[in-house]
Amino acid sequence: MATVTLSNVVKRFGAFEVVHGANIDIKHGEFVVFVGPSGCGKSTLLRMIAGLEDISGGEIAIGGKLVNDVEPADRGIAMVFQSYALYPHMSVEQNLSFGLRMTGNPKADTDRRVKRAAEILRISELMDRRPRKLSGGQRQRVAIGRAIVREPQVFLFDEPLSNLDAELRVQMRVEISRLHKELGATMIYVTHDQTEAMTLADRIVVLRAGHIEQIGRPLDLYDDPDNLFVAGFVGSPKMxxxxxxxxxxxxxxxxxxxxxxxxxxxxxxxxxxxxxxxxxxxxxxxxxxxxxxxxxxxxxxxxxxxxxxxxxxxxxxxxxxxxxxxxxxxxxxxxxxxxxxxxxxxxxxxxxxxxxxxx
Amino acid sequence: MRNRNATAYRFLAPYLLIFSVFWVWPIISSFMISFQATRTVPWRFAPGFNWGRLIGDPAFFNAVKNTLLILVIQVPVMIALAMVMAVLLNSPLLKARGLYRFAFFAPVVVGEVAYSAVFRLMFSLDFGIVNKLLNSIGLPKIDWFSNVTPAMALIMIAVTWRWAGYNAIILLAGMQSIPEDVYEAATLDRVSKLKQFFHITLPLLKPVIVFCLVLSIIGTMQLFTEPFLITERGGPGGGTETLGLLLYRQGFRSLNFGYASAVAYTMAALAIAITLVQLWLTREKQ
CATH class of the missing domain: 2.40.50.140 (Nucleic acid-binding proteins)
Structure with missing residues (x-):
């Protein structure tokens, strides 16, 4: 069961505390969105779950197992980066299979996983292309595909749509929603766009200046905000x-x-x-x-x-x-x-x- | 529009004039001189005189052999060393990074004569620290200046010391332009640091490595200072004479400008040919 539990998680950069004791319980298969303005600590929180940032205090558990000191690769997560982070010198096929090839995964299994990811994301015809020959939306699909082939327990998305134009963003939003239904995996998604949060999330975590302001279902936040910040942040045009x-x-x-x-x-x-x-x-x-x-x-x-x-x-x-x-x-x-x-x-x-x- | 272009050219004219007189004309002139017998007065046009001599001149082939030997051994060693230095400089674990960066780059700004003198002292048969160190670990002294092989090795060591840091700084700039999240993605893909270096850093640095190689090839083809100052004009017995030194000897000691020009053009042609081959070998394969 891919639950994710954050208990009193703190992050400090030197003396500066950027996340002040976050407590979040994410259920198996849930789609949770961290939303908040720039600098609110949402990406830091996601990177701590991924293991790319050390935790200054508190505990993070994935699937019931404490992962504070577990290497990123061993946490059973896969991450989609804002900049896609594709390997520019590799073809789409190589991008998808790189991690599996490097870790000695059997070729037949690697091929099966890559083929399945390509089919799910409809990128089978792009397999020989390099990232620079792809459009923004196609690159994003490849980045998601690279996460899928790892068959992770938890998917992490760090503002994956912010480099796309408005039309493509709507299209990819629907794709990600469809993907969540299809894979049934736990997904944690970071965005500063409240529309994305409202349309994608099972539950939204609203953050401001390293504090969790409110956690709830999208319409609960909209209809019953706890404070002025959440009331103003959720909804467009704002309250x-x-x-x-x-x-x-x-x-x-x-x-x-x-x-x-x-x-x-x-x-x-x-x-x-x-x-x-x-x-x-x-x-x-x-x-x-x-x-x-x-x-x-x-x-x-x-x-x-x-x-x-x-x-x-x-x-x-x-x-x-x-x-x-x-x-x-x-x-x-x-x-x-x-x-x-x-x-x-x-x-x-x-x-x-x-x-x-x-x- | 034509008027505006004319104004622009008027402003450019002083530069273009100086460029033509001191840059373009010497290039053309030296090419023409290479077809003249310049040891007679007056010079006379003799197309085969210098170029014909070149083909049969053992000193020329000795210089070509020495230059290529340095190129083939020293350049790859130096680039590999520069890569190691760049990786160390790029490491987040390194303290006092600025100090190391300065230390690696310093040889480039040290005066050539000063550094050559220091190298001569360091490698001196009786007083040099290098031989003292060799002795202290039970190895025999090496006469760096009287035997060809050690003299060539000395030239290579000196050139490597002088330029490795320079190349390391260029490679470091290249490394720092590789986005951090590509490595983070690889880390999440369970790819080890060593595999990340060979499968991500090196391929992405290829254009920068090629740039360093081209610069080094051109530099080595023109190598002059070290064999002139450290091994005393290509000694022992021409054992470290490079094409640059041969050119100098012919042009400015024997005043045989025609032959020196032919050597100069051969050097340029060789540098271009080697660079083209290297660019072709390292071209982007789609």
Whole structure:
């Protein structure tokens, strides 16, 4: 069973700590995506699982076996690099078979594995070519093929699509998803692109500055973020944040007034303790949760700056009376032609001043 | 557009003029001189005089033999040594890397006369440290300057000492341009460090190695300083006389410019021929 368990994993470069005690349990066959902005420690975490970086503290177990001091080659993993890391002087066939040939794997078995990988990735006709004669997408397939021939317990992907153009990225995303279904192996995937994370993952690990902010299924993160960072990072366009203040409490929950807009109040049910009246809070509203006037708790007048038409959907880039930027999603047919529009807030999230979600 | 080109050429004119007078013209002129008998006054056109002599001159064949011998033995040894030095310099385990890099490169910037004098002292029969070391481990002294074989070995040692570090720095630059993740991929593929060197580093360094070989071949074909200064003008008895030294002896000691020009063109032709053969042997096979 190819489970991967990280227990309190720490990474330091000299005195500088870049991963601060990561705890993650990855189940057999699961597709887990590490996502976060540049420098958040996601690639470092992946490289520690691969054994390419030493672990400064904590434990990593693969398949229930502690691998802290196990050589990378003996961890039962295969990795696909961002730059593909193909051997430029070898043909595709040689790239795929190199590792097996060097370790004295029987030729018949090597040939079988290479043939199978080539068929899975549909690169059989490219076997005699050198990497420089391949397109970006083809190189990526070869890099994945090199991982497949190792028949690993766990696949590691380090931003494998970031060097591809947008169209190819979508295509390869689907390919990787298909591959996961076909192989049924555990896969850990690093990306800074939240769309990739949302579309590929069984579970997402959101990282920031070496801390795990939240772990959960894509839609759980989207619908129920733990904090301001996750709320802002997951979803495109990102969630709107509007400054507000607690002004009271009624039977339905706390009453929040948007900053600088008297009478623009929303009521938010809270299971936990309500903050004191007068506390500063942040109201988060996803672009699609703005409704037409009268649909929600309260109406809000915004001035439209720019409208982006994407076909079926349009995005209105607007400003509140208090000068806060908001993005509103509308059906293309319902885009207002006026410079001002009244919208309502149908659903919102509440965060305290530290950015933690108030539930 | 023609106007703009004319302006550009006007700016280039001083350079082109100097280039033509001091670079292009001597090349043409020496080629023409090689067809003249230059030991008569005035010089006269005699196409077969120098080139004919070349074919039957034992001194010329001796110089060719010596030059090629140095080329065949010293260049591969030096490139192999440079490779070892580059690998050491590239090792993450090495401390004080900058110091070593400087030490390896230093021989190139040391004055030729100074280094030759030091080599003469080091290899001196009675006072040299090399013979003292040989004696201390029970080996007999070697008379490096009076016998042909040791003298040739001395030339090769000196040239290797002078240029190995230079080549190592070029190879090091090549090694550092190989992306680290290619090695990481190989490590994950369970390929040992030694196999990584032979199956990844060496093939990827091939263009740089070829470059070093071409430079070394050209340099050796023109070899002059070491046999002139260390083994005293190609001694003993012409045993270390190279083509460069023969050219100098004919041109500037016997003032036989016609023959010296013929030797110069032969040197260039040989260097080009050997380099072409080598490029053909190491060409990219698709």
């Amino acid at each position: 709107n944040f509007i400054k507000a203040q607690i002004v009271g409490q009624d039977a339905r929950g706390v009453v929040v007034e948007l900053a600088g807009q008297e009478k623009t109040r929303i009521t938010q049910p809270l299971a936990g303790a309500a903050p004191e009246v007068g506390s500063k809070v942040i109201v988060g509203v996803r672009p699609e949760h703005f409704g037409s006037a009268g649909e929600g708790d309260t109406d809000l007048v915004v001035a439209i700056d720019v409208v982006e038409h994407l076909g079926g959907t349009s995005f209105l880039y607007a400003r509140t009376a208090h000068g806060e930027d908001v993005v509103i999603q509308r059906d293309a047919a319902k885009v207002p032609t006026t410079s001002e529009v009244t919208v309502s807030i149908r659903k919102s999230y509440l965060f305290d001043e530290k950015g933690l979600r108030l539930r």
